[in-house]
Structures are given as structure tokens and as C-alpha cells.
Amino acid sequence: MIQRIQSVLLLLATISLVVAMFMPVAVVTTNEVQYIFTPWTLQENIPGGDIVYTTYYIGILQVITALMSFIAIFLYKKRPLQSKLCVATVVVNFVLLLLMLYVYPDRLLGKDNETVFSLWTLASILPLALIYTANKFILKDEKKVREADRLR
Numbered sequence: 819m820i821q822r823i824q825s826v827l828l829l830l831a832t833i834s835l836v837v838a839m840f841m842p843v844a845v846v847t848t849n850e851v852q853y854i855f856t857p858w859t860l861q862e863n864i865p866g867g868d869i870v871y872t873t874y875y876i877g878i879l880q881v882i883t884a885l886m887s888f889i890a891i892f893l894y895k896k897r898p899l900q901s902k903l904c905v906a907t908v909v910v911n912f913v914l915l916l917l918m919l920y921v922y923p924d925r926l927l928g929k930d931n932e933t934v935f936s937l938w939t940l941a942s943i944l945p946l947a948l949i950y951t952a953n954k955f956i957l958k959d960e961k962k963v964r965e966a967d968r969l970r
Contacts, residue, residue, distance in 0.1 A: 822959070827952035828891045831945035835884035839877060841938035843918055848931045855923065873922055879914040880942070883907055887949055897960040904953035911946045918942060
């Protein structure tokens with residue numbers, strides 16, 4: 819059934835990832851200038867500021883993670899496959915967070931900067947917990963089905 823709790827959790831994770839695609843991740847301040855770090859670009863924090871780097875790998879990973887969690891919603895009849903897709907989504911989301919929070923801010927501008935992450939960064943961290951919890955419910959349902967089949 820599509821109205822299970824894990825479907826709701828996966829839908830919330832998808833919505834959160836889609837929102838995070840369009841919100842700034844952090845504000846990076848160096849000695850000379852301040853930058854806005856989004857999933858797609860790193861640009862100067864002035865109106866019409868120059869794009870310093872394109873960080874589209876983060877945006878692409880967010881799109882992939884959102885699609886994977888959205889597809890997992892409709893695999894409710896194939897719980898083992900749905901569970902495997904959730905685990906793969908958690909791994910991709912973990913790689914996304916690793917790139918977004920640790921690799922890109924240090925690699926792009928060096929270690930001599932001050933990075934202040936925005937509240938919207940939580941919109942990228944929240945899906946990790948939601949998908950993990952959805953996977954727990956999927957495994958719980960699969961266990962119930964196997965026990966019911968065993969009783970017959």
C-alpha cells in the first residue's frame with residue numbers, strides 16, 4: 819500500500835532534497851571577499867556577482883538522491899528491492915553531505931576561510947535520517963510478511 823509510513827517518510831525526504839537544491843548551503847568569507855555557496859555554484863555575495871566555481875556535482879547528487887527516494891515510494895510491492903534502494907540512497911546522500919560540508923568549502927578556497935552553513939543545510943541532512951527510518955519500517959514490514967507466510 820502506498821499510504822504506509824515509509825512512503826510518507828520517503829516523500830518528505832524527496833521534498834526536503836528538492837527544496838535544498840535551490841537554497842544556499844553556506845556563506846564563505848575569505849580575507850578579500852564573501853561568497854555564496856549553493857549546490858550549483860560558488861559566487862561572490864554581491865548582486866550579479868561573478869561565479870567563481872561551478873559546484874554542479876552537488877546539485878546532480880541531490881537530484882539523483884531525490885529521484886532515488888521518489889522511485890522507492892512506488893516499489894512498495896517489492897520490499898527487498900525497496901530496502902536496497904533506500905540503502906543505496908543513504909550511501910549517495912552520505913557522499914553528498916561529505917562533498918557539501920567538508921570537501922568543497924576547503925578545496926575551493928583553501929583552509930584560510932570562515933564557512934558559515936545556513937539553516938537550509940539541514941534540508942540536506944534531514945533526508946538521511948528520513949530514508950534510514952523508512953528503511954527500518956520497510957524491513958519491519960518484510961519481517962511481518964515472512965512470519966505470516968511461515969504460519970500458513
